[in-house]
Amino acid sequence: MGKSGAEATAVQTLRDYDAYSANFTDFLRCLLQAAAMRIIGGIAANRLLKAPKGLDVRPTPDLVRQAVFNSLGERVLDARVLELFGGTGALSLECLSRGAADAVCVELSTRHARFIEQNVIDAKLPKEKFHLRVQDVFVAMPQLASAGTTFDLILADPPYGEKNIGKRSESFAQRLLDDTDLPKLLAPGGLFILGHAKRDTLEVPPVWDERKLMKHGDSWMRFLRLA
Template sequence: MSKPIAKPPVKSPKGANQLRIIGGLWRGRKLAFPDVDGLRPTGDRIRETLFNWLAPDIQGAHCLDLFAGSGALGLEALSRGAAASVLIERDQRAAAQLKSNLALLNAEGGKVLQMDALAYLHNLPTAGQTMRFDVVFIDPPFQLNLWQQVIDQLAQHSCLNEGAAIYIESGLQDQYLPPPDWELHRDKTAGNLRYRLFYYHPETRA
């Protein structure tokens, strides 16, 4: 009786756990990121669309990437001319890799904080003393369903400059209610994803 032929080990697809910067100063650079549950880099096509939307706003902007993960959004912003990008990442390995990638790129405007995004927002200084941002990226692990909590915390603290852009990525069925002074600018879907861009206009508050 012949022995069964052993199957070769399954290899990870080429390029897995690699992020490619798609525009700006570091266009084409590939950066590593670790295997972490819930870490899901924003795809190239969506990123290209998003940063086309943000083209008038990104130069010199101060950005906040609340669930940085691979750094797809925060690093892309720096590559395209943002003055600063604060990357919040709870996972130790992912945060360490982000710091390594910032050093590799010599990205002086980038700062990584290893902490929970909600804890970061909760501990922001009071109005008039807090750091203010021009662009905020909200792309949490979908299974945690954190959109509303993050939105509520952002609305509670005065950390957005007038006219700030807020990007939110979610699943098609995920629900959240933005505050009345967040004006919807763009709303698109791709596969099972929905991605939207809001602008903060405090004069519109009811």
């Protein structure tokens, strides 16, 4: 039996409220995170990072980054690092601060790229170890793969996807998991760390072996290796 007009309106209202609540929560989280972003550990510890205002960028929260890097430990030392969806460059700069050999950061927005460049300067990290590519992630990956470039650590915390109960995710996180060039970029024994929203139900393809799942509120971080 079909829903009455009143029932259908009520259901749609609840759906709209659910979407509004998720977006408003993201908005508040962005304001709080952008207010006091910093490098957490290493030679540049406590250096503040600048972030664009608004919802265009969603920095990885300090507590989440701290948990990720506590788990990585000495794996960061001398690692070749790739950060996708750079935003503020926080993940790749954290790696350099903790002793990574070098880092490539990919960010499409020229506006965000200017913030990243300033963050490198403010953090007083060696510029020659940091390489910024201002281009689409899904253009950069095949180019890097064609060049035979590999990385020990690949980190990505892309813009969050929508709730996708009952359907396959169309988020950037799912697109990264499905991408055929990304596995070519991971060195033997390397780790791919992927951030996504709790509400974004992902399907992990057989090429990936999930080693750990970190949960912090709505922020989930998956640690993956090649299967």
